[in-house]
Every structure is written in C-alpha cells, then in structure tokens.
Amino acid sequence: MEDCSTNIVERHLSKAVERLRAAEKLLIDGYYEDAVSRAYYAMYHAAMAALATLNVFPRTHEGVVSEFGRRFVLTGIFQRELGRSLAEVKAARETYEYTVVAEASRSEAEHILSKARFFVKTVKGYVKAYVNGKKSKPTSSQVET
Numbered sequence: 001m002e003d004c005s006t007n008i009v010e011r012h013l014s015k016a017v018e019r020l021r022a023a024e025k026l027l028i029d030g031y032y033e034d035a036v037s038r039a040y041y042a043m044y045h046a047a048m049a050a051l052a053t054l055n056v057f058p059r060t061h062e063g064v065v066s067e068f069g070r071r072f073v074l075t076g077i078f079q080r081e082l083g084r085s086l087a088e089v090k091a092a093r094e095t096y097e098y099t100v101v102a103e104a105s106r107s108e109a110e111h112i113l114s115k116a117r118f119f120v121k122t123v124k125g126y127v128k129a130y131v132n133g134k135k136s137k138p139t140s141s142q143v144e145t
Contacts, residue, residue, distance in 0.1 A: 005052060006131060012049035013127060016042045016120050023113055032109035033096040039109075039116035040093035043086050046123040053130050065090055082122060085115045 023038035044061065047068045051058065054071060058064045065087050073083035089112055095102050104112075 005055060009049045009052045009127060009131060012045045012052060013124055016045035016049065016124070019045060020113075020116060020120055023116060027106075027109050027113055030106075032104040032106055035109045036089070036096050036104050036112050037093050039113045040089045042116045043089055043119045046120045046127075047086060049127050050123050053127060061090060077126065078122065082119060085119055089115055089119075 019038045019042035023035045023042060026032075026035035026038055044064060047064050048057075050072060051064065051067055056067055056071065058067050065083075068086060069083040072078045073080055092104070092108075092112055096104050
C-alpha cells in the first residue's frame with residue numbers, strides 16, 4: 001500500500017478511536033444522544049479506514065454503509081452482523097440528530113456504544129493486519145463491480 005493510502009487509513013483509525021472515547025465520556029456525563037452520534041462516527045471512520053485499504057472513498061454516509069457491506073460483508077471478510085450494526089447505528093444517529101421528539105435512553109446509548117466498540121475493535125484488527133501485510137485485498141472474484 002502507498003504511503004498516502006496508509007496515512008489515510010491510519011487517520012481514519014485514529015479518528016475512530018477518538019470518537020469512541022468521546023462517546024464514552026458523553027455517555028458517562030448523561031448526553032445519550034450525543035454519545036450515539038459519536039459512536040456512529042467511530043464506526044464510520046473505522047469503515048472508511050477499511051474501505052481506504054481498497055482505495056474506495058464513498059462520498060456519502062449511505063455509500064459508506066453500502067460499500068462496506070458489498071466489499072467486506074458479502075465477501076465474507078466480516079460477519080453480516082457487523083454490516084447490520086453499522087446501518088442500525090447510522091439510522092439511530094439520524095433519528096436522534098434530526099427528530100426532536102425522539103430521545104435516546106441510557107440503556108439504548110450503552111447498547112449502541114457496545115456495538116461501536118465491537119465494530120471498531122474488529123475493523124481495526126483487520127486493517128492493522130492488512131497494513132502490516134498479513135491480509136490481502138479481496139480478489140475481484142470476491143467483489144463484484
């Protein structure tokens with residue numbers, strides 16, 4: 001992988017970890033909706049890091065969810081639950097960001113943060129192995145274009 005691509009991958013991973021820490025602090029302080037938002041962005045940046053290993057840079061959040069599913073879930077690199085979690089947490093974030101009548105509870109924020117921790121940990125492990133040359137890109141037969 002080129003230095004530029006590696007730098008992009010590493011920056012996305014760093015942002016994923018930072019957003020996860022922020023989500024944890026927001027949860028502790030009782031800002032549940034903001035914790036959900038930061039948890040989603042932790043997952044978003046982890047997914048972007050994985051996609052960057054393939055030189056894929058979606059322009060929209062929906063594109064990130066779609067491409068992550070297509071290139072990593074459908075190819076069997078990650079389990080379906082991981083892709084499903086990304087889509088579900090994205091939907092939860094949108095609900096709490098844009099709907100004034102919806103409120104996140106502590107238990108829901110905790111559940112979402114748990115999903116985000118697992119997602120970031122799993123994707124980070126794959127990406128780190130890939131960057132260190134232990135994993136290869138999906139082959140063209142694994143990813144339909």
